[in-house]
Amino acid sequence: AQKVTQAQTEISVVEKEDVTLDCVYETRDTTYYLFWYKQPPSGELVFLIRRNSFDEQNEISGRYSWNFQKSTSSFNFTITASQVVDSAVYFCALSERKAAGNKLTFGGGTRVLVKP
Amino acid sequence: DSGVTQTPKHLITATGQRVTLRCSPRSGDLSVYWYQQSLDQGLQFLIQYYNGEERAKGNILERFSAQQFPDLHSELNLSSLELGDSALYFCASSPGTYTDTQYFGPGTRLTVL
Numbered sequence: 694a695q696k697v698t699q700a701q702t703e704i705s706v707v708e709k710e711d712v713t714l715d716c717v718y719e720t721r722d723t724t725y726y727l728f729w730y731k732q733p734p735s736g737e738l739v740f741l742i743r744r745n746s747f748d749e750q751n752e753i754s755g756r757y758s759w760n761f762q763k764s765t766s767s768f769n770f771t772i773t774a775s776q777v778v779d780s781a782v783y784f785c786a787l788s789e790r791k792a793a794g795n796k797l798t799f800g801g802g803t804r805v806l807v808k809p
Numbered sequence: 810d811s812g813v814t815q816t817p818k819h820l821i822t823a824t825g826q827r828v829t830l831r832c833s834p835r836s837g838d839l840s841v842y843w844y845q846q847s848l849d850q851g852l853q854f855l856i857q858y859y860n861g862e863e864r865a866k867g868n869i870l871e872r873f874s875a876q877q878f879p880d881l882h883s884e885l886n887l888s889s890l891e892l893g894d895s896a897l898y899f900c901a902s903s904p905g906t907y908t909d910t911q912y913f914g915p916g917t918r919l920t921v922l
């Protein structure tokens with residue numbers, strides 16, 4: 694069965710510090726997709742990135758970067774030079790190609806608090 | 810703004826009652842998904858519809874049901890409500906049915922008193 698673990702429940706940093714969020718997943722499928730979503734205090738879920746299991750290239754988007762390592766089943770997310778607006782709960786999620794439909798299995802989330 | 814709309818934004822009701830949550834997907838999306846977010850269970854997949862047909866089912870209680878209409882909007886019906894059903898209910902949509910990115914609506918916060 695698929696599973697996503699975000700071991701860090703809460704991280705507190707001071708503005709401009711870097712913060713790395715860990716995500717470890719379990720799946721028996723060879724083709725799968727990994728996602729990160731952001732849930733700001735307003736409550737909505739905002740899509741950040743999607744990565745398929747065959748693409749292990751790291752990705753950078755502005756201050757955000759993602760490190761996918763299939764060997765360790767990890768898909769970590771780094772925010773560089775954090776800002777107060779980055780304060781949110783971040784969720785890692787997994788979907789399997791072989792599963793019926795397209796359900797997302799979410800990790801428990803990591804709350805990031807950026808203090809000014 | 811994801812383009813997915815959900816109504817109502819908030820809902821307060823009593824135990825034993827029945828409520829209907831409504832979702833309109835992004836223009837062109839054929840799949841609609843429902844998720845429940847609660848403090849003890851986290852974010853849980855409930856059900857997926859694709860072009861009017863049920864495609865996948867998750868941890869959805871028998872008291873809950875959903876459907877997708879010909880215009881592709883979807884409704885989630887929750888009946889015989891219990892205190893533990895209090896949660897944030899999200900709808901998401903995607904173009905197809907497999908592996909597409911899901912875009913989430915703002916959610917409906919249900920409070921059962």
